[in-house]
Amino acid sequence: MPRVMNIGERVRALRAFYRREGRMPTYEEMRGLFGYRSKNAVAGVVRRLCATGYLKRGAAGRLAPTSRLTAVTRLLGAVAAGFPSPAEEEMADMMSLDEYLVERPEATFLLTVSGDSMIEAGIQPGDLVLVEKGRIPRNGDIVVAQVDDEWTLKYFRRDREGIRLDPANRAYAPIRPKRSLVVGGVVRAVIRKYI
Amino acid sequence: MPRVMNIGERVRALRAFYRREGRMPTYEEMRGLFGYRSKNAVAGVVRRLCATGYLKRGAAGRLAPTSRLTAVTRLLGAVAAGFPSPAEEEMADMMSLDEYLVERPEATFLLTVSGDSMIEAGIQPGDLVLVEKGRIPRNGDIVVAQVDDEWTLKYFRRDREGIRLDPANRAYAPIRPKRSLVVGGVVRAVIRKYI
């Protein structure tokens, strides 16, 4: 006989189902997940999960998960604070990297870094840069730019003489675009994955 | 009168709906999305979307989106290749950062980097490190470790004399744990978001 679950276990069961199936369970399926024998018992749990922000109701009153339910990572404090106890883990907010990093999906791209011109900015060859197209670069932003027919990653800087593209590598010199300058997009994030 | 949509437009409409509502539309809703007047017309489209890998059917024959539909970013080539034409953009594979970076959600945490001990490895203060708990560190992995009561980020190295923790900063010296060593987890990725 399935024993009584607490909220945390129910959320975990829901999360597992959602990750596995890609959709919310029906009331009948939740009845099974939560160990109830009546669908009506599920309604109460759903109400509480809506109140606590794990679920929300859409336009037609339809159930949908919030990012709090679908997120895959826990955000903790600083490295210096080390790892939390299991209880503290439970408290930590779940977060979605997609949601955190990508603001405008239709205008966002990932590019692979090839050179070492931004090495002193902590951007190494092989890293991925998350680039947002169509954003106006501010002074000091890192941009993907086409200068004189070549695409590169540089700091975008504006001074009295005009626009300057600075590498983050003492081995290279700043560039002042002569013929043409196209700013493809602004680097919003850097992602490095270890194999 | 809504004109005929091609596959790409339908996928885009589905993606928008899924992102907005957090769930798949019903056949009736898809009928509206795709501009049909009969639900039966939707069935054909769904069959084709399943065949092309945008949708899949779960255990009970229920419709679920694939990651190809729900992903939020396009993965392009190298920075040097620059930006693709809209047609090439369309070809690029959509990808989910969550899926790409997080292998075991229940064991993965994000920590904020505080010191500069790994600066030469391209890990700066303020960066986020994606740490996986319970993974056995291999030689050269970056780990979050507690040495003599302090948590730090270091290279994990094993040599004839035992375990050594190396910083990536010439200003600091390698550490040989004296009293205790706890490896909290292995760094699987580094994420830097520009404000």
Add this chain to the structure above:
DNA sequence: CTTGAAACTGAACGATCGTTCTTTTATGTA
């Protein structure tokens, strides 16, 4: 033109969805 295949329409159907209602059980308070 005729023919055939595919796509679409429109109506209908059984299944199942989420909700509602009443009854039963569990739990805490005086």
Add this chain to the structure above:
DNA sequence: TACATAAAAGAACGATCGTTCAGTTTCAAG
């Protein structure tokens, strides 16, 4: 113990889901 409140069980209901079927339209090949 008695009582009040909340949670869960169990049955029932209308709504809507995805599917099916027969008929129509579209369009390209012969």
